[in-house]
Amino acid sequence: MTLYVVTGLVVGSVYAIATLGLVLTYSSTRVFNFAHGAIAYFLAVVFYELTVEHGWDGRVAGAATILVVSPLLGLALWAVLFRRLADTPPPVRLVSTIGLWVALPALTRIVFEGDRYERPSMVFDPPHQYRLLGVGVDSNQVAVVVAAAVIAVAMTILLRATPFGLAVRATVDAPRMAAVVGVNTSLVSAGAWMVGTTLAGVAGVLLGSYRGFDEVQFTFLVLGSFAAVVIARMHSLVLAFAGSILLGLVQELSKSTRVTDFLGGFVDSQSVWVRGLPASIPFLVMLVFLLAYRGLGRERFVVAAPAADDDDAPPTRAPAAWRRILPVVCCLAAVAVAPAFLSGLWEGIVAKGLALGIVFLSYTVVTGEGGMISLCQVTFAGLAASVTADLATNHGMDVLVAVPLAALAAVPIGLVAALPSLRLGDLYLALATLAFAVLVQNTFFELDWVANDGVGIAVPRPEGFGDDLPFYYLLVALFTVTAVVVRNLKRSTTGLELAATRSSEPATATIGVSVERTKLFAFGASAFLAGAGGGLYAVYGGFADPDQYDVLIGVVWLAVVVTWGVRSIAGALLAGLAFAVFPQLVTEHLSSTWRELPTVLFGLGAIGLAREPRGVVHQVVHGHRDRRRRRVERRAARAAVAAP
Amino acid sequence: MILEARDVTVRYGGLVALDGVSLAVPDRSIVGLIGPNGAGKTTFFGVLSGLVRPRAGTVALAGADVTRRSPQARARLGLARTFQRLELFGELTVREHVLLAHRQGRGSPFTRFARDLVGLGARTDPEEDAAVTSVLELFGLAAAADRPAAALGLGTGRLVELARAVATRPRVLLLDEPSSGLDARETAQLAEVLRRLRDDRDVALVLVEHDVEMVLSLARRVTVLDFGQVIAEGTPDEIRADAAVQAAYLGTTT
Numbered sequence: 001m002t003l004y005v006v007t008g009l010v011v012g013s014v015y016a017i018a019t020l021g022l023v024l025t026y027s028s029t030r031v032f033n034f035a036h037g038a039i040a041y042f043l044a045v046v047f048y049e050l051t052v053e054h055g056w057d058g059r060v061a062g063a064a065t066i067l068v069v070s071p072l073l074g075l076a077l078w079a080v081l082f083r084r085l086a087d088t089p090p091p092v093r094l095v096s097t098i099g100l101w102v103a104l105p106a107l108t109r110i111v112f113e114g115d116r117y118e119r120p121s122m123v124f125d126p127p128h129q130y131r132l133l134g135v136g137v138d139s140n141q142v143a144v145v146v147a148a149a150v151i152a153v154a155m156t157i158l159l160r161a162t163p164f165g166l167a168v169r170a171t172v173d174a175p176r177m178a179a180v181v182g183v184n185t186s187l188v189s190a191g192a193w194m195v196g197t198t199l200a201g202v203a204g205v206l207l208g209s210y211r212g213f214d215e216v217q218f219t220f221l222v223l224g225s226f227a228a229v230v231i232a233r234m235h236s237l238v239l240a241f242a243g244s245i246l247l248g249l250v251q252e253l254s255k256s257t258r259v260t261d262f263l264g265g266f267v268d269s270q271s272v273w274v275r276g277l278p279a280s281i282p283f284l285v286m287l288v289f290l291l292a293y294r295g296l297g298r299e300r301f302v303v304a305a306p307a308a309d310d311d312d313a314p315p316t317r318a319p320a321a322w323r324r325i326l327p328v329v330c331c332l333a334a335v336a337v338a339p340a341f342l343s344g345l346w347e348g349i350v351a352k353g354l355a356l357g358i359v360f361l362s363y364t365v366v367t368g369e370g371g372m373i374s375l376c377q378v379t380f381a382g383l384a385a386s387v388t389a390d391l392a393t394n395h396g397m398d399v400l401v402a403v404p405l406a407a408l409a410a411v412p413i414g415l416v417a418a419l420p421s422l423r424l425g426d427l428y429l430a431l432a433t434l435a436f437a438v439l440v441q442n443t444f445f446e447l448d449w450v451a452n453d454g455v456g457i458a459v460p461r462p463e464g465f466g467d468d469l470p471f472y473y474l475l476v477a478l479f480t481v482t483a484v485v486v487r488n489l490k491r492s493t494t495g496l497e498l499a500a501t502r503s504s505e506p507a508t509a510t511i512g513v514s515v516e517r518t519k520l521f522a523f524g525a526s527a528f529l530a531g532a533g534g535g536l537y538a539v540y541g542g543f544a545d546p547d548q549y550d551v552l553i554g555v556v557w558l559a560v561v562v563t564w565g566v567r568s569i570a571g572a573l574l575a576g577l578a579f580a581v582f583p584q585l586v587t588e589h590l591s592s593t594w595r596e597l598p599t600v601l602f603g604l605g606a607i608g609l610a611r612e613p614r615g616v617v618h619q620v621v622h623g624h625r626d627r628r629r630r631r632v633e634r635r636a637a638r639a640a641v642a643a644p
Numbered sequence: 645m646i647l648e649a650r651d652v653t654v655r656y657g658g659l660v661a662l663d664g665v666s667l668a669v670p671d672r673s674i675v676g677l678i679g680p681n682g683a684g685k686t687t688f689f690g691v692l693s694g695l696v697r698p699r700a701g702t703v704a705l706a707g708a709d710v711t712r713r714s715p716q717a718r719a720r721l722g723l724a725r726t727f728q729r730l731e732l733f734g735e736l737t738v739r740e741h742v743l744l745a746h747r748q749g750r751g752s753p754f755t756r757f758a759r760d761l762v763g764l765g766a767r768t769d770p771e772e773d774a775a776v777t778s779v780l781e782l783f784g785l786a787a788a789a790d791r792p793a794a795a796l797g798l799g800t801g802r803l804v805e806l807a808r809a810v811a812t813r814p815r816v817l818l819l820d821e822p823s824s825g826l827d828a829r830e831t832a833q834l835a836e837v838l839r840r841l842r843d844d845r846d847v848a849l850v851l852v853e854h855d856v857e858m859v860l861s862l863a864r865r866v867t868v869l870d871f872g873q874v875i876a877e878g879t880p881d882e883i884r885a886d887a888a889v890q891a892a893y894l895g896t897t898t
Binding site: 494495497507 | 748756
């Protein structure tokens with residue numbers, strides 16, 4: 001038991017260091033950095049490379065990583081990304097850092113190839129061993145705890161008792177006023193990001209040397225620190241620290257035999273419910289606090305609206321109907337004639353893209369129309385895929401019946417996942433869906449009948465569509481039907497209600513629209529679409545493999561969809577095709593080093609949203625209109641200057 | 645009484661925003677609510693429209709207790725409001741604002757979802773068109789009907805909020821600072837529109853205003869709030885003569 005207290009304190013201290021960095025950057029810039037863990041991982045790998053591959057002394061490598069590389073990385077990221085985010089709408093802010101979360105680890109794998117099995121130590125090598133209350137404690141563990149405590153104190157002093165802290169608080173409350181009274185707000189936010197990134201570096205280096213450099217494990221450990229950020233309500237340093245330590249303790253203690261034995265009294269102690277518990281604890285805690293805290297929905301981002309006093313401007317006419325459906329009609333036509341030109345392999349790749357396109361239409365509903373960032377669409381897809389496979393293979397149901405049935409089964413799950421959306425604003429909802437997705441992944445996806453020894457349940461092709469070409473056209477038809485339904489929805493009363501809810505919930509409610517019902521409907525419909533697409537994706541692949549529906553893959557999906565345009569149906573289709581086609585192109589034409597290139601590009605695309613929030617499709621179709629308008633405006637401005 | 649609030653109390657932490665405030669609104673009447681900044685007027689509107697839960701007190705709408713009912717339920721019972729800080733639906737056109745408000749409370753939501761999915765939900769029938777157009781014309785918004793709200797100026801935006809509220813066919817309409825941002829001519833037009841709402845559409849109005857003269861000229865009865873308490877209640881003439889009101893507005897000690 002005491003052993004777990006020691007490891008719990010150490011894990012909690014790492015959480016605390018990561019959490020303090022997140023709290024600092026959020027409370028000084030109002031940008032929640034989903035990429036915090038990715039940054040920590042990148043810096044941990046830099047440390048590993050320096051010490052293991054280049055033979056630097058652990059202490060030198062650690063100091064170089066933390067004191068030189070980290071602040072420089074923070075400065076660079078601030079210059080290219082974070083700086084721009086201050087004036088963007090909240091969903092764009094979220095998605096941009098999610099893009100970084102996608103791109104950075106993939107980039108890390110390209111730059112630093114190979115596996116990392118060694119455990120370089122940063123501080124003491126070899127560590128001194130002590131005995132404390134009957135358990136062995138080594139000096140590196142002590143160093144981690146001490147580092148966390150020192151950082152917590154230093155951060156408190158920095159924010160409470162220094163001119164920098166005062167400038168930070170002023171900048172957060174009123175950036176323009178702070179600038180007016182002489183605060184260099186750029187310097188403040190650059191400084192905050194440098195410190196935040198440095199703390200990510202400390203957490204990364206310590207976590208790496210303590211728990212190893214396995215990327216997936218690392219990522220989920222750092223994701224756990226999001227729970228402490230929630231406990232701290234994004235602001236409180238004290239709660240962030242205490243919450244982190246508590247989280248670490250609870251998480252480690254849940255591994256002790258006393259706890260597993262106790263749980264074994266209720267369920268089989270070898271079952272996923274017990275095995276998945278330690279990894280799930282941060283996410284359980286996060287959900288509990290999200291639901292328990294009152295008034296989180298009111299903690300909204302205030303976005304300065306651009307001055308909208310141009311009554312004299314010519315009315316911006318909506319583009320004609322044919323122009324709006326032109327992109328999707330062109331894409332579908334191209335897809336329909338494509339098999340004539342494609343090899344069997346590529347035909348399959350495009351078919352995969354079509355199935356994914358249906359999944360991605362679910363983002364069009366929930367994020368595009370509903371304005372809610374959901375990180376659990378992949379979970380709906382995975383759940384429905386497993387149910388589809390089970391119904392078809394184990395119960396002999398026709399696949400074309402099983403897919404919609406399984407998608408229907410995803411709807412209540414979607415409604416449960418949507419419950420937090422009734423109370424929570426953008427950021428907290430995104431965190432809640434993330435927690436939900438991780439919890440389902442740690443439990444349901446690990447069930448024996450779902451995982452099926454890591455290959456998933458086999459799914460047959462539907463009767464009469466066994467050959468590739470008929471199946472291809474089946475998918476084209478199903479995508480078209482789904483697209484028509486989504487388009488109907490966008491143009492209908494429900495679509496208006498979603499648009500209204502997105503803009504102003506109080507106004508929507510006071511004209512008699514139930515905001516709750518509207519949001520639940522968006523989530524329910526999107527769960528159905530994600531489920532149907534997920535089922536078809538499994539049918540295409542032949543297996544309902546939970547690994548294909550990993551939370552982190554879902555994050556990439558979101559990045560791809562928003563890159564191509566989360567508001568447009570063509571965007572969903574192109575995103576599906578891109579997700580399927582790019583990796584195959586890279587496999588065929590580039591060496592294996594570049595395997596991760598598509599992921600980097602997907603992430604960069606989402607980061608690029610800070611410039612064009614409406615996505616690539618909008619840029620291509622309407623960009624010329626925007627450019628023409630800007631040209632006219634420039635000319636008018638020049639004329640105004642030239643006139644006496 | 646179409647709307648009646650009794651002893652409404654709201655606390656934010658230790659701060660008492662409203663302390664036992666009561667207000668009665670007779671059918672087809674205009675009632676004014678005035679008070680200095682921070683008196684609690686907007687909070688009181690929040691309580692009336694269901695956006696703010698009161699610590700104590702009751703709100704009755706057309707005789708039914710609605711204290712625990714949601715904002716949308718109150719809207720369906722005939723309560724509508726506008727906002728001091730504009731709360732428009734930026735991406736919707738002016739016509740869509742009115743259309744959406746007009747469609748509320750018609751038909752079961754579930755049959756409507758079904759119609760929406762198969763593509764029947766986008767059409768408007770002639771009767772609906774006529775109703776929407778008449779509301780747009782009442783507020784002189786016909787020319788701006790197809791412009792997105794995000795592109796509107798403040799004055800037009802206020803009118804769109806009013807049009808949206810009126811399109812729900814309310815029996816009582818809460819107006820939070822409808823004349824702020826309007827010039828003198830627009831304010832006079834607004835006053836005329838408000839009178840017509842009362843006379844032609846049988847709507848009772850509750851008016852929160854900075855423009856005290858406008859309230860005193862329109863309202864049958866006026867309530868004055870200061871620091872969350874009612875300091876005066878009466879006809880416009882009584883309010884004009886009230887010493888406590890003058891003290892609250894002019895800051896003189898009595």
